[in-house]
Amino acid sequence: MNERPDDSKGVVLTPEQERARRSRSIAIALALGAFVVLFYIVTLVKGPGVLNRPL
Amino acid sequence: MAGTGGMTASALPAARPEPSIASVSDYLALLKPRVMSLVVFTALVGLVVAPGHIHPVIGFTALLCIAVGAGASGALNMWYDADIDALMTRTAKRPIPLGRVAPGEALAYGATLSGFSVMTMGLLVNWLAAGLLAFTILFYAAIYTAWLKRLTPQNIVIGGAAGAFPPMIGWAAVTNSIGLESILLFLIIFFWTPPHFWALSLSRANDYARAGVPMLPVVAGAAETRRQILVYSALMLPIGLLPWLCGYTSALYGVMALIGGAAMLTFAIRLNNADSENAAEQAARHLFAYSVLYLTVLFAALLVDYGLAWSFGRIAW
Numbered sequence: 001m002n003e004r005p006d007d008s009k010g011v012v013l014t015p016e017q018e019r020a021r022r023s024r025s026i027a028i029a030l031a032l033g034a035f036v037v038l039f040y041i042v043t044l045v046k047g048p049g050v051l052n053r054p055l
Numbered sequence: 056m057a058g059t060g061g062m063t064a065s066a067l068p069a070a071r072p073e074p075s076i077a078s079v080s081d082y083l084a085l086l087k088p089r090v091m092s093l094v095v096f097t098a099l100v101g102l103v104v105a106p107g108h109i110h111p112v113i114g115f116t117a118l119l120c121i122a123v124g125a126g127a128s129g130a131l132n133m134w135y136d137a138d139i140d141a142l143m144t145r146t147a148k149r150p151i152p153l154g155r156v157a158p159g160e161a162l163a164y165g166a167t168l169s170g171f172s173v174m175t176m177g178l179l180v181n182w183l184a185a186g187l188l189a190f191t192i193l194f195y196a197a198i199y200t201a202w203l204k205r206l207t208p209q210n211i212v213i214g215g216a217a218g219a220f221p222p223m224i225g226w227a228a229v230t231n232s233i234g235l236e237s238i239l240l241f242l243i244i245f246f247w248t249p250p251h252f253w254a255l256s257l258s259r260a261n262d263y264a265r266a267g268v269p270m271l272p273v274v275a276g277a278a279e280t281r282r283q284i285l286v287y288s289a290l291m292l293p294i295g296l297l298p299w300l301c302g303y304t305s306a307l308y309g310v311m312a313l314i315g316g317a318a319m320l321t322f323a324i325r326l327n328n329a330d331s332e333n334a335a336e337q338a339a340r341h342l343f344a345y346s347v348l349y350l351t352v353l354f355a356a357l358l359v360d361y362g363l364a365w366s367f368g369r370i371a372w
Binding site: 011013016017020021023024026027035038039041042045046 | 075077078079112113119171175
């Protein structure tokens with residue numbers, strides 16, 4: 001029978017993979033934060049007319 | 056999936072893929088930042104010279120959406136073309152051929168950014184600009200990348216339209232319409248693209264031939280490509296002048312367009328008349344470098360012209 005790899009520890013990341021994942025996570029967090037801030041600022045700029053979008 | 060389908064089975068991800076080592080810079084590279092910078096600049100010009108008022112925050116949002124949309128279409132292009140990118144020297148170091156980003160990751164990334172950029176443009180700016188942005192992304196990813204690029208030597212002529220839309224999107228962001236002026240800006244980039252790209256492809260003909268991409272130098276040869284570059288450069292001169300001839304700019308822009316267009320034509324004539332392979336290669340490199348400067352100066356002249364007209368009134372000839 002073929003031996004199956006030991007999956008009991010799950011996927012163990014190398015230091016390089018961990019660093020890359022951390023930098024990607026920070027970038028995604030910053031992008032999402034900027035996205036929320038952008039919508040907040042535009043809401044302030046447009047005021048009550050924020051829902052009036054020309055078609 | 057013709058593009059990634061072109062990869063060998065061994066290059067496809069295994070049942071349990073290795074955890075990604077892609078860094079943030081790999082994901083930024085997928086956005087083709089150098090192409091994006093010219094896209095953003097031409098879109099900025101379209102936005103600034105458009106009649107009417109746009110709040111700076113909304114204008115910034117429109118440019119951001121255009122930048123992200125352009126980047127997204129670049130990521131989709133790299134996903135689809137991963138197989139041929141791996142075969143060409145110029146593109147072999149892109150994140151997918153290097154194995155740093157998996158094709159599926161690039162596809163998801165491109166599709167997500169496309170959706171976000173179009174929806175944000177629609178919700179925060181207007182839906183005409185959003186529709187044009189969506190059409191541009193679709194045109195670049197589907198019409199140019201997936202269809203024309205591997206089909207015809209006219210790929211870059213028709214596909215070049217994708218790069219010509221950004222000033223029109225900038226214009227639509229302000230006016231919620233498509234004016235004749237924005238169509239002129241479209242035409243300038245549309246006719247500028249073939250000589251710009253063919254000058255590059257002349258020195259990369261072997262790369263394209265190896266990858267099986269029917270670029271003009273591969274299919275029709277270097278001499279015919281040089282002749283076509285000359286024809287398009289000759290067309291560029293009057294087209295560059297159109298905004299002035301139609302009365303939309305002052306003589307300042309007209310003079311800049313005349314000098315810039317004449318210089319472009321001179322570079323094209325030198326390329327066409329080159330008497331040796333080395334001279335032709337050097338002339339092609341010069342033309343390619345100058346073409347970027349030419350388009351930048353042309354659009355910068357529009358900005359300056361607009362600024363002067365705003366500050367001091369139109370300069371009459």
